[in-house]
Structures are given as C-alpha cells and as structure tokens.
Amino acid sequence: MDSVKTTPKLKPSTIRIGRRYRANRLDGPYDAIVIGSGIGGLTTAACLSKAGKKVLVLEQHYTAGGYTHSYARNGYEWDVGVHYIGDMGSPHTLGRKLFDYITDHQLRWAPMDDCYDRFFLGDKVVSLRSGRDGFRDSLVEAFPGEEQAIDQYIRLLGKVAGGMQWYTLSKLSPGVVAPLLGKGLSKVLPDCFNRTTYEVLSELTSNEELIGALAGQWGDCGVPPKQSSFMIHALIAKHYIHGGYYPVGGASEMAKTIIPVIQQSGGEVFTYADVAGIMVSKGKTTGVRMSDGEEIHAPIVISNAGVINTFESLLPAEAARRCGYPRKRRHIEPSMPHIGLYIGVRGTAEELELPKTNFWVYPSAHHDANVARFLADPDSEFPVVYISFPSAKDPDYQNRCPGTAAIEIVAPCTYEQFEAWEGTVWGKRGEDYEARKHAITERLMQVLYDKLPQLQGRVDYVETSTPLSTAWFCRYGRGEIYGLDHTPERFDQSWLRPKTAIDGLYLTGQDILTCGVVGAMIGGLVTTLSIQGWRGAGLAKRIFVDKGVSVDHQVVSSLA
Numbered sequence: 001m002d003s004v005k006t007t008p009k010l011k012p013s014t015i016r017i018g019r020r021y022r023a024n025r026l027d028g029p030y031d032a033i034v035i036g037s038g039i040g041g042l043t044t045a046a047c048l049s050k051a052g053k054k055v056l057v058l059e060q061h062y063t064a065g066g067y068t069h070s071y072a073r074n075g076y077e078w079d080v081g082v083h084y085i086g087d088m089g090s091p092h093t094l095g096r097k098l099f100d101y102i103t104d105h106q107l108r109w110a111p112m113d114d115c116y117d118r119f120f121l122g123d124k125v126v127s128l129r130s131g132r133d134g135f136r137d138s139l140v141e142a143f144p145g146e147e148q149a150i151d152q153y154i155r156l157l158g159k160v161a162g163g164m165q166w167y168t169l170s171k172l173s174p175g176v177v178a179p180l181l182g183k184g185l186s187k188v189l190p191d192c193f194n195r196t197t198y199e200v201l202s203e204l205t206s207n208e209e210l211i212g213a214l215a216g217q218w219g220d221c222g223v224p225p226k227q228s229s230f231m232i233h234a235l236i237a238k239h240y241i242h243g244g245y246y247p248v249g250g251a252s253e254m255a256k257t258i259i260p261v262i263q264q265s266g267g268e269v270f271t272y273a274d275v276a277g278i279m280v281s282k283g284k285t286t287g288v289r290m291s292d293g294e295e296i297h298a299p300i301v302i303s304n305a306g307v308i309n310t311f312e313s314l315l316p317a318e319a320a321r322r323c324g325y326p327r328k329r330r331h332i333e334p335s336m337p338h339i340g341l342y343i344g345v346r347g348t349a350e351e352l353e354l355p356k357t358n359f360w361v362y363p364s365a366h367h368d369a370n371v372a373r374f375l376a377d378p379d380s381e382f383p384v385v386y387i388s389f390p391s392a393k394d395p396d397y398q399n400r401c402p403g404t405a406a407i408e409i410v411a412p413c414t415y416e417q418f419e420a421w422e423g424t425v426w427g428k429r430g431e432d433y434e435a436r437k438h439a440i441t442e443r444l445m446q447v448l449y450d451k452l453p454q455l456q457g458r459v460d461y462v463e464t465s466t467p468l469s470t471a472w473f474c475r476y477g478r479g480e481i482y483g484l485d486h487t488p489e490r491f492d493q494s495w496l497r498p499k500t501a502i503d504g505l506y507l508t509g510q511d512i513l514t515c516g517v518v519g520a521m522i523g524g525l526v527t528t529l530s531i532q533g534w535r536g537a538g539l540a541k542r543i544f545v546d547k548g549v550s551v552d553h554q555v556v557s558s559l560a
Contacts, residue, residue: 010073010427010463011073011074012062012073013062013063013071013072013073014072014073015063015069015070015071015072015077015252016062016063016271017063017064017065017069017252017255017256017259017269017271018037018059018063018064018255018259018269018270018271019268019269019270019271020270020271020272021058021270021271021272021273021290023290023292023294025268025270026056026294026296027266027268028056028296028297028298029054029297029298030054030055030056030267030296030298031048031053031054031055031298031299031300032045032048032053032054032055032056032298032299032300032301032302032531033055033056033057033058033287033288033296033298033300033301033302034055034056034057034058034302034303034304034508035058035275035278035288035301035302035303035304035305035310035314036057036058036059036060036066036303036304036305036509037057037058037059037061037064037065037066037255037269037271037304038065038066038067038068038304038509038510038520039065039066039067039068039254039509039517039520039521039524040066040304040508040509040510040512040520040521040523040524040527041057041066041302041304041508041509041524042057042064042065042102042254042255042258042259042262042269042524043098043102043258043508043520043521043523043524043525043528044302044304044508044524044525044527044528044531045057045258045262045267045269045302046101046102046103046258046261046262047101047102047524047525047528047539048265048528048531049261049262049263049264049265049267050101050102050261050264050265050539051528051532051535051539052265053265053267054265054266054267055262055265055267056267056268056270056296056298057262057267057268057269057270058270058273058275058288058290058296059269059270059271059272059273060271060272060273060274060275060475061271061272061473061474062271062272063252063255063271064255064259064269064271065251065252065254065255066081066304066474067080067081067082067474067481068081068082068251068252068254068255068517069251069252069255070250070251070252072400072401073342073461073463074344074460074461075344075401075404076342076344076401076404076406076461077250077390077391077397077400077401077406078342078390078406078408079250079251079252079390079408080251080340080465081251081481081517082246082247082251082254082517083358083386083388083390083408083410084112084116084240084244084245084246084358084388084393085109085244085245085246085247085517085518086239086240086241086242086243086244086245086518087239087242087518088109088245089109089111089242089243089245090242094518094522095239095518095521095522096109098518098521098522098525099521102258102261102521103254103257103258103261104257104260104261106257106260107247107248107253107254107257108247108248108249108253109245109246109247109248110245110246110247110248110393110394110395111243111244111245111356112243112244112245112246112356112357112358112393113355113356113357114129114130114134114243115127115128115129115130115138115355115357116128116129116130116240116243116244116356116357116358117216117217117240117244117357117358117360118357118358118359118360119212119213119216119360119362120359120360120361120362120451121209121212121213121216121362121364121365122362122363122364122365124142124209124213124365125142126138126139126142126213126216127142127357128216128240130241130242130243130244131241131242131243132154132241132242135154135241136150136151136154139210139213139214142213143207143209143210143213146205146207146210149204149205149207149210150210152204153201153204153214156190156192156200156204156230156234157234157237157238157241158238159190159192160190160192160193160230160231160234160235160238161234161235161238162190163188163189163190163193164231164235166185166188166189167185167189167193167231167491168513168522168526170185170494170497171497171498171512171513171526171530172497172498172526172529172530192230192234193230193231194229194230194231194488194491194492195229195230195488196225196226196227196228196229196230196488197215197218197225197226197228197229197230197233198211198215198225198226198368199230200230201214201215201225208365208366209365211225211365212362212364212365212366212367213365214237215233215367216360216362217233217236217237217240217360218233218367218384219360219384219386219410219412220236220515220516221233221236221335221482221486221514221515221516222335222336222338222412222480222481222482222485222486222515223335223336223485223486223487224367224368224370224371224383225367225368226367226368227368227485227487228486228487229486229487229488229490229491231491231514232486232491232514232515235514235519236516239516239518244358246356246390246393246394247394248394248395248396249394249396250390250394250396250397250400254517255269273290274290274291274292275288275289275290275291275305275314276288276289276290276291277289277314277315277316278301278303278310278314278315278316278319278505279295279297280315280316280319280502280505283322283502283503284502284503284504285299285300285301285502285503285504285505286298286504287301288301299504300504300505300506300531301504301505301506302505302506302507302508302527302531303505303506303507303508304507304508304509304524305475306475306476306483306484306509306510306511307332307483307484307496307507307511308329308332308334308477308484309475309476309477310507311323311325311329312325315502315505319502322501323500323501323502324495324501328493328495331489331490331492331493332484332485332489332490332493332496333484333485333487333490334476334477334478334480334483334484334485335480335481335482335483335484335485335486335515336412336480336482336485337412337413337414337415337467337470337478337479337480337481338410338411338412338413338467338470338479338481339409339410339411339412339413339440339444339464339465339466340408340409340410340464340465340469341407341408341409341410341441341444341445341462341463341464341465342406342408342462342463342464342465343406343407343408343409343445343448343459343461343462344404344405344406344459344460344461344462345404345405345406345407345455345458345459345460346403346404346405346458346459346460347403347404347405347458348391348398348403348404348405349389349391349392349397349405350392351405352405352452352454352455352458353452353454354389354391354392354405354407354452355389355392356389356392356393357389358386358387358388359385359386359387359388359451360384360385360386361382361384361385361386361387361447361451362383362384363381363382363383367383367384370383370384371383371412374412375414378413378414378416378417382411382412382443382444382447383412384411384412385409385410385411385444385447386409386410386411387407387408387409387447387448387451388407388408388409388410389405389406389407389408390406390407390408391404391405391406391407392405404460407448407455409444409447409448411444413440413466413467415467415478415479417436417466418433418436418466418467418468418479420432421433421468422468424468426468426469426472426473429468437464437466438464440464441462441464445459445462466479467479467480482510482515483509483510483511483515484496484510484511486514486515496511496512497512497530498512498523498526498527498530498531499530506527506530506531507527508523508524508527509523509524510523511523512526512527513526
C-alpha cells in the first residue's frame with residue numbers, strides 16, 4: 001500500500017465562521033449568553049433571537065459550529081462531524097422545519113445515494129436502501145426467512161418514536177415533579193424504550209448476523225448494542241429510514257446561515273472567546289468571566305459546553321456541590337473517543353468512482369465482542385471503521401476545491417493510547433506522538449484500500465486527529481464526540497434537563513436529549529421552550545403546527 005506520512009507542520013484552515021472576540025467589541029447589555037457554538041447552542045440562540053432577545057454566543061475555537069464546523073487545508077475541505085443527516089427530504093419533518101426556521105430557509109440539502117449505509121460484517125455485506133419499503137426489502141434480501149423479525153423490528157421503531165414525545169416533554173417539567181413524572185412515563189413508554197438494544201433485538205431473532213446488521217449504525221452513538229439504550233438505537237434507525245442528506249456547500253453552511261438570524265436582534269457569535277467560568281451570586285447566575293478577565297453580565301447563561309464541562313470546569317465548585325452534582329456524576333460517563341483521518345485525493349469523486357454511501361467496516365457481526373477485544377488490545381483489529389465521502393455528497397464541492405476529492409475515516413480508540421501527551425500543544429507534540437499516529441493511520445488506510453483499491457497511488461494528503469486534537473479544539477476532556485454515553489442509566493437521569501438548580505443557568509445541546517445534529521438541535525429547541533415558559537407556545541406552534549405539521553408526527557422521527 002501507499003505509505004502516507006501525516007504532515008507535522010499544518011497550515012491554518014481557510015474557513016473561519018463568526019467574528020473574532022475582543023472585549024471592546026462587546027455591545028451589551030445582553031438578554032442571554034450562550035457558551036459554545038455547537039448546533040444546540042446556535043439553535044437556542046437563533047430561536048431566542050427570533051423572540052426578540054439579544055443573545056451573545058461565545059466560542060473558544062477559531063471558527064463557529066462545534067462538531068458541525070468544516071476546515072480546509074492544502075486545497076481540500078472536510079467536515080468533522082456532519083457526515084449525513086436524515087429527514088431532510090421533506091419540508092414537513094421536525095428536523096427540516098427547525099433548520100428552515102433558524103436559517104431563514106437559507107440552508108439547502110443534497111440527497112445521498114439510494115443506498116445510504118453499507119455494512120461489511122466480515123464477509124457479509126448489507127446495503128440499506130432509503131424509504132420504508134427499501135429499508136425493509138434490503139434487510140429481507142440479506143436475511144431471507146427473517147421477514148417476521150424484520151417487520152416486528154420496524155414496528156418497534158415506530159413505538160419508540162411515538163413514546164419519544166412524552167420523554168421530550170418531561171424535560172420541560174419542573175424538577176420537583178420529576179419523580180412523579182417518572183412514574184407516569186413508565187406507563188406511556190413502550191417496554192422496549194430504555195432496555196439495551198441487544199436485549200430487544202435478541203427477542204426478535206436468534207440470528208446474530210441479523211442482529212449485527214440491525215445494529216450496524218451503532219457508531220452513530222458510539223455505544224455497542226449490549227450497552228446502548230434501545231431508545232437511541234431506534235431513533236437513529238428511524239431518522240435515516242428515508243435516506244441520508246448532506247448540506248450543500250459543506251457542514252460550515254450550518255453556522256454560516258444561522259449566525260445572521262442571531263444577529264437580527266442585535267446578538268453576535270464571537271470566536272476565540274474563551275470562557276473561564278460562570279459567575280454565580282446567591283444561587284443565581286450573573287454572567288461569565290472570560291479568560292482575559294473581562295466579565296460579561298446577563299440574567300441567563302446557557303451552556304452548550306457539555307454537562308461534565310459545565311459542572312466540573314465552568315461552575316464554581318461550591319455551586320456544583322449545592323446542585324448535588326458529585327452524586328449525580330456517578331450515573332454518567334463520557335462517550336468513546338475516536339481517531340479521525342482527513343484524506344485528500346487527486347481527482348474528482350466522479351473520476352475516482354466514490355459513492356454517496358457510507359461504509360461501515362466490521363470484523364464480524366458481534367459488535368460488543370469486537371469492542372471488548374479492541375479495548376483489551378488496541379493494536380488488534382478495529383471494531384468498526386467508518387468511511388465517508390463528503391466531496392461526493394456535496395454538489396458544490398468542486399466549485400470550492402476543483403479537481404480534488406475528500407474522504408474521511410472515523411474509528412474508535414482509547415484515550416490511554418495518547419494519554420502520555422496530555423497537556424501538550426496541538427501541532428507540537430513530538431516525534432513519538434507522530435509515530436503513534438502514523439502507525440494507526442497506516443492500518444486505517446489499508447482498510448480504505450481494501451474497499452476502494454482504485455485509490456492506490458492517488459492519495460495526496462492525510463491528516464490524523466486523535467482524542468487530544470478533539471480535546472484541544474472542542475474542549476471535551478477525553479476526546480469524546482457524543483457527549484455522555486447513551487446507556488439506559490444515562491436516560492434514567494431526570495436531572496439531565498435544560499433548567500438547572502441554579503437560577504438563570506440552563507443546559508443545551510446533545511446532553512439534554514440525544515447525540516446527532518438533529519438531536520442536539522431539538523435539545524436547543526427544548527432549552528428555548530424551557531427558558532420562555534408559557535411564552536414559548538407561539539414558537540412551538542410556528543415550528544410544529546403551522547402549515548399543517550403535526551407535533552406528534554414530527555417528534556416521532558427526528559430525535560437522532
């Protein structure tokens with residue numbers, strides 16, 4: 001195979017979304033401050049702006065968007081987290097309605113191939129096709145004789161989605177009624193809702209290969225089927241059942257089209273804006289303190305920095321203790337860290353025959369056993385290798401990067417593989433670190449060449465990110481990309497809601513509901529409704545009900 005050396009000296013990305021922070025550029029007073037410009041924070045800020053609120057968004061990275069940002073280097077462009085999104089083909093789904101609302105209809109979508117996900121389960125290949133019938137037929141063709149189990153499975157997806165509206169509404173209830181509400185939820189949610197994915201699937205079929213295929217998107221939440229909640233599994237599967245879509249112009253178009261909406265009411269999105277802490281006085285938040293010492297005051301502070309960062313890094317320790325956080329912390333864990341390869345290839349996606357299909361490469365259908373083996377020996381075969389082709393998915397890519405193609409590979413890793421370099425500076429971690437990255441890169445490139453041998457000799461550039469890269473740019477301490485682990489225990493935590501025990505402090509983003517772009521967006525919407533209280537009824541009506549859109553139907557399919 002080609003041996004591609006990662007480039008130790010990296011040129012700055014040419015994509016910068018947002019305005020660079022300077023204390024003298026602040027234009028208060030602000031009605032609310034949002035910490036972090038991930039899609040959940042941007043959604044909350046845009047919705048509040050639509051309600052006439054002046055919102056300040058503070059992002060420590062050099063560009064806005066969180067995991068939805070893009071970067072360009074050496075003539076190529078990649079996304080870092082937006083590999084595909086479901087439910088964008090119709091203007092009447094909740095996800096699409098919400099995107100249209102917060103971007104003033106400025107964001108456009110391109111469909112992927114009819115086959116949007118392809119699973120390589122050892123020697124078995126399963127290609128999921130879009131549409132309910134296409135989805136069912138693709139599974140039946142791969143597993144003849146399992147029609148009954150497959151039909152039961154599809155019905156369960158609908159049951160979980162139907163129950164999700166009640167689970168979502170529970171996030172808006174006052175914390176004091178949470179125990180009572182929990183009892184009520186247990187009566188309206190289906191029995192499969194928060195059991196493990198494997199438990200539910202194994203009751204439908206004894207065919208382990210079919211179970212492995214049904215769980216083939218477990219990488220979209222980072223938790224294998226014996227550990228994940230069936231809720232998140234079902235939401236992801238149903239979210240993509242009508243195919244995958246990609247933003248025209250790349251992932252950075254999300255922040256680029258949302259920011260003008262935030263600015264409409266006088267708000268702003270600042271980058272290089274490092275928040276050192278949340279200020280609390282007499283049980284109420286009063287604003288934030290920046291790393292340059294500047295204090296910015298506002299009656300509402302909304303953290304999109306993640307639950308762990310919020311309570312362990314941003315809040316005063318005593319305030320976190322008064323909230324009971326140390327006790328609650330025992331019930332949540334950060335999600336799995338990852339390795340990311342950003343690959344530039346000479347030639348267009350069309351010339352190279354790159355598909356608009358995601359590849360999921362597994363050693364076998366036994367996902368949990370594969371993960372356990374890998375965690376015990378990270379030098380063994382990867383439990384999953386995900387390959388994405390953004391330049392094939394984006395019809396505008398050639399206008400920005402003519403004559404080239406971009407490929408991304410994502411694979412799990414352990415934080416311990418890179419812990420020795422913790423605290424070092426990005427781009428200056430030394431030869432041993434680069435050697436470790438290079439060895440992993442070579443292994444992952446071999447997987448790519450095995451599936452697409454025509455790329456041999458055409459690869460021009462490879463850049464590899466590690467959990468330390470993620471921690472450096474996105475401030476997730478162990479390089480996790482999905483926030484909190486999506487286990488049944490996590491979804492039993494009634495305190496994971498927008499409104500905290502500190503007056504004026506709210507949470508938003510993927511830790512409120514689920515991971516994924518649309519999941520984090522709806523977390524942002526739920527936070528907005530929590531802040532507005534009864535005044536949020538008009539917002540809910542505009543998004544959910546206007547133009548004949550049904551609330552129940554939307555919550556059914558869009559929270560993954």
